[in-house]
């Protein structure tokens with residue numbers, strides 16, 4: 001299975017002086033943990049690491065230091081996650097018919113979740129990992145007045161990996177560019193095109209490291225694994 005790892009963000013909400021995937025967690029750059037999980041997965045055979053050109057040398061140094069056996073290719077990212085994934089899709093080998101897309105910032109993923117998503121993608125053209133929400137979710141208006149409380153039984157928090165038929169996803173991304181859709185995950189492009197997306201149970205620990213408190217959470221989770 002081909003895997004694209006978007007890792008070309010700026011980490012604004014982290015407030016760090018560099019791309020947050022380069023920050024150290026339990027002695028390793030955050031992105032190293034993501035790459036190691038992909039390496040340990042049985043079904044990942046190719047990795048496209050999408051990064052900003054300014055980070056290329058350091059990212060290449062990191063995956064060289066890991067001694068990965070899975071082929072890893074650097075792909076230049078874009079100004080948004082959507083643009084970065086678009087670039088990644090253009091860089092896929094011709095033989096790639098299915099692709100998993102996993103946030104570099106979700107460094108706590110287990111190899112098993114990669115493999116479960118890859119296996120499930122053999123039976124559908126679009127899927128996401130997700131977990132049921134635990135909080136009651138409120139939809140609010142611009143004045144933060146509650147407008148609606150959706151039925152929690154129908155609410156799942158989208159994670160990554162997200163997996164798709166490559167030709168269909170390329171078509172949805174192109175339509176999104178033409179119609180100027182701005183989405184925060186690739187599944188939304190599929191949905192906007194009226195294509196089905198299946199939810200696969202994700203992992204509570206598959207958090208997206210976004211703010212400083214997430215770094216502390218990642219440190220703790222990784223410390224529990226090394227016991």
Ligand SMILES: Nc1ccn([C@@H]2O[C@H](COP(=O)(O)OP(=O)(O)OP(=O)(O)O)[C@@H](O)[C@H]2O)c(=O)n1
Nearest residue numbers: 006007008009010011012013079080081104105
């Ligand atoms: N132009 C971008 C923006 C984001 N990402 C990647 O998409 C994933 C999810 O994005 P997010 O957590 O929002 O990362 P940042 O955009 O770096 O964070 P922020 O929004 O706080 O700046 C991350 O692995 C990030 O590196 C990317 O490849 N290209």
Ligand SMILES: C[C@](O)(CO)[C@H](O)COP(=O)(O)O
Nearest residue numbers: 081103158159160184185208
């Ligand atoms: C793709 C994603 O991780 C699903 O929850 C999320 O939408 C990424 O959002 P971000 O703002 O780019 O971190």
